[in-house]
Amino acid sequence: RKLGYAIVGLGGYADVILPRFAECRASRLTALVSGSPEKARRYAARYGVPEKNLYDYRSFDAIKDNPDIDIVYVILPNGLHHEFTLRAAAAGKHVMCEKPMANTAAEAQEMVAACRAAGRKLMIGYRSRFEATNREAIRIVRAGEIGAARVVAAEHGFDIRPNQWRLDRALAGGGSMMDIGIYSLQAARYLTGEEPVLVSAVDTTDRTDPRFAQVEDTVLFQLRFPSGATANCVSAYSSHHNRYRVTGSKGWIEAEPATAYEGNRLRLNQDWRTRDHPAPPTALNQFSAQLDHLSECVMSGDEPIVSGEEGLRDMRIIEAIYTSAREGRAVALSVA
Ligand code: NAD
Incomplete structure (x- = not known):
């Protein structure tokens, strides 16, 4: 089975990640979150994401009712990682968060604690x-x-x-x-x-x-x-x-x-x-292997090799x- 990813933030690095779902064995792209509805629709058409799975930063919390989304991948500026990781965990989703995981160690600690309390995995994008x-x-x-x-x-x-x-x-x-x-x-x-x-x-x-x-x-x-x-x-x-x-x-x-x-x-x-x-x-390029590692950890219950704790150490x-x-x-x- 392939777990569904929602990508949050459609900037430069999202452009690197999005095409890599095609090679994944355990992950697929199912949702997009963007501040621009026009951009979200354009990317949705390019990557085959259904209209019902498009969100903006305000409607984001409604992902909790969307079973197509297992994992949220936060690819926003660093200062927004903390907020969106906490909101994703509150919505019951696992989180892949880009590096650096937060602006401060205190924020990083809260992200680790929030995902742990929600019983969800947290992995950092150390490709x-x-x-x-x-x-x-x-x-x-x-x-x-x-x-x-x-x-x-x-x-x-x-x-x-x-x-x-x-x-x-x-x-x-x-x-x-x-x-x-x-x-x-x-x-x-x-x-x-x-x-x-x-x-x-x-x-x-x-x-x-x-x-x-x-x-x-x-x-x-x-x-x-x-x-x-x-x-x-x-x-x-x-x-x-x-x-x-x-x-x-x-x-x-x-x-x-x-x-x-x-x-x-x-x-x-x-x-x-x-x-x-x-x-x-x-077997896989670094980006697809990173995406699949979290999907496999979610399915097996193992901790990612680059967990939230690893990001917190940095x-x-x-x-x-x-x-x-x-x-x-x-x-x-x-x-x-
Ligand atoms: P970017 O500027 O290209 O994209 C950022 C996206 O966030 C844009 O789509 C922008 O519209 C959106 N955004 C939402 N709210 C915003 C706000 N208040 N201010 C500015 N932008 C806002 O940045 P990027 O290069 O894609 O970096 C995003 C994250 O990915 C960063 O944490 C960065 O460190 C990380 N990154 C990782 C790698 C890697 O190799 N692992 C490479 C590049 C970037």
Whole structure:
């Protein structure tokens, strides 16, 4: 059986997700939620969604009476994730929520609690965990094929165009760290398989740049893990980065691009020799696999590998990164 998804927000990333239902084995698109009735009808015609399953942000709560909808996928600006996740859970639906899961850890905690109280699953849209290259990099590191992981370098960033919600604190929650630096943070955590115990960060934002009146541009942050491994990370809104490298006692694995929509590539260094390392193909592209993972978890009762709790861990670490940068000191984290 295929579970039915309602997509909330028909912006740029929804355009990436919507065509991917065609390849899903356990998920189908059944409903759309948009502020624009004209846009909703246009998308409905394109993707075969019936008129009765179109909602706007006010009529959204009526999804509770629609058995075609099992899961709500929130693809709105970050500042709206909390509200729509709570409303979806109150309507008795499971939730897929885009990253970052909320503006603050406190909001993220409420989202986890609300879905738990409603007996519904909450998953965060960390697509890289379903992507072939990232899965292979994780396998290589965890299998010890580069020895013990010692130093991770992870860099993510792009040169942001002005005048958009990502630069508005209320809608974005923060700057590059919330939007793109979170990929560096995720990579450091999923590659090592460890939780950081100490965070230090420097914010180098040029506040005379009008884009960064409300949110940060570049943050350099370091994470220390219990094994002694460290991560050196970049998050940027004024320079282009998409790569990571894990260096171990016997070699290294590098991905560049690392977390792109497609075309990610690995290089592996072992015995002082470096070669391209094509990842074994996965059955599904990362987007369809992500959609199906939540459907399968709903049917089996398993917790998603990128649950709300996983998103909450990132939110807590991001807040520690902001605290460290603001106060100019390392911040200790308790391993939750
Ligand atoms: P976008 O600006 O392209 O689309 C946002 C949509 O929300 C638009 O359709 C807009 O009309 C709607 N919206 C509703 N209320 C709004 C309001 N008050 N202000 C502004 N827009 C409003 O953004 P996007 O790139 O699609 O990002 C949406 C979410 O998806 C974000 O949380 C972002 O971090 C996430 N995202 C994830 C990935 C990924 O690879 N996982 C990639 C891009 C974006």
